[in-house]
Amino acid sequence: MERDTSFVNINVLFFAKSRELAKTSRAEFTVKSVLIARNLLNQLIDRFNLNTISNNLILAHNENYIENLDTEINLQKGDEIAVIPPISGG
Amino acid sequence: MIAAANCLETEKAKLRREIAELQAALNAKEQNLRDLQSRTAASHLDPEADLQHATREQYATLNNDDIARYSRQLILSDFGVSGQLKLKNSAVLIVGLGGLGCPAAQYLCSAGCGNLGLVDYDEVERSNLHRQTLHTVARCGMSKTESARIALLELNPHCRITCYPRLLNSSNAMHIMRAYDIVLDCSDNVATRYLLNDACTMLRKPLVSGSALKLDGQLTVYSYGAQGPCYRCIYPVPPPPEAVTNCGDGGVLGAVTGTIGAMQALEAIKIIIGLGDVLAGRMLIFDGSSCQFRNIKIRSKRPNCHVCSAQPLITGLIDYELFCGMNANDKDNAVKLLEPEERINVLDYQRLMKTKAHLLLDVRAPAEFEICQLPDSINVPLAHVLDDSYLQRFAQQLESKELPIFVVCRRGNDSQIAVQHMRTRLPEHSIRDLEGGLHAWTNQVDQSFPIY
Numbered sequence: 001m002e003r004d005t006s007f008v009n010i011n012v013l014f015f016a017k018s019r020e021l022a023k024t025s026r027a028e029f030t031v032k033s034v035l036i037a038r039n040l041l042n043q044l045i046d047r048f049n050l051n052t053i054s055n056n057l058i059l060a061h062n063e064n065y066i067e068n069l070d071t072e073i074n075l076q077k078g079d080e081i082a083v084i085p086p087i088s089g090g
Numbered sequence: 091m092i093a094a095a096n097c098l099e100t101e102k103a104k105l106r107r108e109i110a111e112l113q114a115a116l117n118a119k120e121q122n123l124r125d126l127q128s129r130t131a132a133s134h135l136d137p138e139a140d141l142q143h144a145t146r147e148q149y150a151t152l153n154n155d156d157i158a159r160y161s162r163q164l165i166l167s168d169f170g171v172s173g174q175l176k177l178k179n180s181a182v183l184i185v186g187l188g189g190l191g192c193p194a195a196q197y198l199c200s201a202g203c204g205n206l207g208l209v210d211y212d213e214v215e216r217s218n219l220h221r222q223t224l225h226t227v228a229r230c231g232m233s234k235t236e237s238a239r240i241a242l243l244e245l246n247p248h249c250r251i252t253c254y255p256r257l258l259n260s261s262n263a264m265h266i267m268r269a270y271d272i273v274l275d276c277s278d279n280v281a282t283r284y285l286l287n288d289a290c291t292m293l294r295k296p297l298v299s300g301s302a303l304k305l306d307g308q309l310t311v312y313s314y315g316a317q318g319p320c321y322r323c324i325y326p327v328p329p330p331p332e333a334v335t336n337c338g339d340g341g342v343l344g345a346v347t348g349t350i351g352a353m354q355a356l357e358a359i360k361i362i363i364g365l366g367d368v369l370a371g372r373m374l375i376f377d378g379s380s381c382q383f384r385n386i387k388i389r390s391k392r393p394n395c396h397v398c399s400a401q402p403l404i405t406g407l408i409d410y411e412l413f414c415g416m417n418a419n420d421k422d423n424a425v426k427l428l429e430p431e432e433r434i435n436v437l438d439y440q441r442l443m444k445t446k447a448h449l450l451l452d453v454r455a456p457a458e459f460e461i462c463q464l465p466d467s468i469n470v471p472l473a474h475v476l477d478d479s480y481l482q483r484f485a486q487q488l489e490s491k492e493l494p495i496f497v498v499c500r501r502g503n504d505s506q507i508a509v510q511h512m513r514t515r516l517p518e519h520s521i522r523d524l525e526g527g528l529h530a531w532t533n534q535v536d537q538s539f540p541i542y
Contacts, residue, residue, distance in 0.1 A: 015375055016306045017333055025377075056329040058373075058388065065388045082386065084375060086325050089303035089337045089420065090190040090278040090347065 008033045010079045012044065018057065018083040022048035031075065038069040044083065058084040103538035110216070114231025118213070121232050146205060146269075149178050155248070160202050173363035174202060180362045181205035183270035185258055185286060187234040188212075189221035189337070189347030190300045190354060191276035196224060197355035199242040199249045203362075206242070206249055207270055210234040211257040212419075217542070221344030257418060258282060260407035263289045272358050275299040276351065278337060278420040280328050281410040285418070287312060287321035288407055291398045296361050296370075297321075300354040303340050305378035307350040310388065311357055313398065314370035323392035324373075328414040336420035341457075346378045427506040432513075433525045439496060440535050448494045449487055451480070453508045462540045464498060464531065472499075475508045481515060494520040500542075502527035 012029045014022045029047070031040060037059065045054050059066045060082040061073060152160075152174055163169050182203055184191045187210040199206060214225040214237050224241040225234065235253035242251055254266055267273055267289055275286045275297055283299070290297040296314040299321065301307065312320045353374070360366050375384040396403045411418055434442075442448070443465075452459055452467040459469040470480045487493060495512070499505040505523035512521050524530065532539040 015377065016303065016308075017329075017335065020335075025379075052333045053329055055327050056325055056333065058324060058386070060386045063384060063386050065386060067389045082375070082384070084308075084373070084386065085333070086280075086283075086329065087301040087303045087306055087308050088278065088280045088283055088334055089340065089342060090186055090188055090276050090301055 006033050007031065008075050008077045008079070010075055010077075010081055012048070013080060013082045014048070015082065015084045016087050017053055017085045018048070018050055021050050021052070022083075029081075033075050034072060035075075036069075037066045037071055037073050040073065040081070041069060044081075048083075050083070053085045056085055058082075060084060100536070100538040107537060110230065113228075114213075117229060117231035121236055124236070146179070146181060149175060149204075151175075152178070156202065159246075163201065168365050169363065173365065176363045177202045177359065178204040180272070181207065181270045182272050182274060182358055182362075183207040183209065183267055184274045184276055185209045185282065186276035186278060187222070187224070187238045188218065188276065188278055189302060189342060189344060190351040191274070192222045192224040192238065193348045193351035194274055194276055194300070194354040194358075195238055195242060196245065197352055198358060199251075200245050201355070201359060202246070202248070203358075204248075204250060205252070205270075207252045207254060207266065208235040208238055209254040209256070209258050209266065210238075211255065217338075221342060221347045223344070223348065258285065259418065260285065260409060263407060264293065267293055267295065271295065272361055273297050274354050274358060275301075276354065279418055280334055280416055281414040281418040283321060284328065284413060285407065285410040288397050288404060291320045292405070292407075296368075298354045298357045298361070300350040302347045302350050303335060303337060303342055305343055305346055307346050307376035307378065308373060309350055309353050309357070309369060309376070310373040311361070311368055311370040314361070314368055317390040318370040319389055319391050320395060320398040322397050323390075323395045324388055326392070326396070328416075331414075331416050334416065336422070338420060338422060343378065346376070349376060349378070422501060422503065424501070425503040425506055427510050428523065432509060432522055433502075433506075434496065434522045435525055436530045436534050439524055446494070448496055449484070450496045450498060451475075451508070453497055453499050453504050458500065458542075461542055462528070464528070467498060472504050472508055476511055478515060488516065488519070491518045494522070496522055496524060498524040498531075499527045501529050 007030050010029050010031060012027045014025055019025050041059055045051055062080050152171060160174050164174055180203055182198055184195050184206060187208055195206060212234050214230050214232050214234055216230055218225055224238045229237040233255040235255045239251045239253055242249060263285055273286060273290050273295055275283060277283060286297055290313045297312040299312055300309050357369050360368055371388060371390060373386045373388050375386060391398055393399055450464060450467040451470045452463055453470055453472040453475055455471055456469060474480050497505040497508045502523060502525050505527060509521050509523045529541060532541050
């Protein structure tokens with residue numbers, strides 16, 4: 001079966017520390033529509049300067065936590081990926 | 091005339107500061123006296139006399155005062171008399187009486203939670219008052235737990251309040267927490283968050299975890315129900331210290347901590363009386379700048395979690411400051427990156443500033459520079475030093491290697507980072523930072539210079 005390897009535009013939302021590092025709270029990002037979650041994470045880390053928090057963040061796809069980074073995800077145009085590092089202040 | 095007026099202003103500022111310091115010292119002494127007095131009586135401050143030893147009173151009926159006081163929530167169909175009784179018989183531990191803990195405690199106490207435990211090692215400061223809604227100007231210098239206790243008893247004298255004015259750590263946490271049904275994480279640091287998580291998991295107590303910074307807030311309930319994840323399931327490893335910002339450096343808005351703190355009280359009440367859907371397995375992300383709430387469905391228990399899985403690797407509390415590489419508080423530690431000859435004392439700088447041509451760079455963020463600044467200082471945020479964009483901006487001045495450069499920031503930490511970086515680019519220049527930053531300037535040179 002032929003794999004769909006077309007590219008799609010998704011919206012990436014940055015929260016807390018990741019917003020500071022990415023210097024924006026929202027960005028459009030072009031990415032393969034079918035890929036391993038870890039691959040997406042690595043692309044985001046490189047593109048948005050997230051290295052210092054690469055092991056300390058939640059990645060959520062349309063408000064759902066991506067539980068296993070080794071699974072394949074299917075992205076549609078306009079999908080939302082949220083980058084959520086912990087906050088510790090209070 | 092102007093000089094005389096300035097002198098008068100300085101004198102007034104100095105007196106105000108001295109009075110505030112004396113007031114704080116007085117409060118601390120009064121606190122000491124209260125501690126000593128209550129040591130003989132069965133004390134709300136005595137950790138040994140906590141609720142597990144003194145049996146918690148159990149009520150089967152509401153009295154007339156309860157009915158009048160709680161009438162507006164009693165008539166809620168999902169709440170009712172049985173809910174109010176559960177609340178009256180419950181015990182909640184609040185860790186941290188700051189921006190989150192104050193509103194959380196306020197709502198739990200006024201709603202009729204029968205037993206509240208308050209943990210905080212810190213004392214009230216003026217810079218707390220914009221968000222820590224239980225404390226007052228008159229109680230600066232007092233223990234936060236005691237200050238909160240006074241405010242809460244004014245709201246509801248029927249609440250039994252136990253104060254633990256100490257740092258929660260691996261050796262006292264289990265003992266203190268065991269006596270409570272639910273724990274609220276209203277702390278301000280990573281080490282305490284892991285400590286509370288591990289202890290709650292081991293004691294099988296729900297942990298209502300709130301946090302806030304700048305205009306962001308997060309809220310979820312850990313260790314709730316059979317499938318509910320713990321903090322380590324979501325964040326198995328602590329962030330590196332350089333990725334952690336505290337409220338003192340990043341800033342925070344009181345209405346944001348208030349929003350999250352109030353919701354922590356709501357989740358605790360829901361757990362106690364069995365109302366609605368508890369925020370477990372979901373995380374609420376609050377973005378105050380756009381006023382958007384997002385509910386992210388988070389994972390269930392991580393099968394190989396070190397603490398909450400069937401075969402945990404960690405079965406007792408560990409050293410969390412070591413584990414996180416950070417202290418269990420939100421205070422800044424003095425950084426020591428530079429050698430003494432690479433730094434200048436503020437008094438020496440004051441002597442030199444009027445007589446010798448130089449460049450003074452202030453590396454704080456523009457919002458901080460706007461608050462106060464030294465004469466003739468130029469604002470170059472640290473980021474612009476680190477990305478070398480300052481080289482172009484000051485190309486002309488930097489041509490002469492004879493022009494000494496001084497760097498200043500709030501406390502003398504970022505200025506060291508800046509000097510270290512600038513020395514690699516300008517090895518032949520004289521570059522030094524002002525030791526202790528603007529805080530040292532206020533303390534040693536000019537008492538009327540504002541401190542924040």
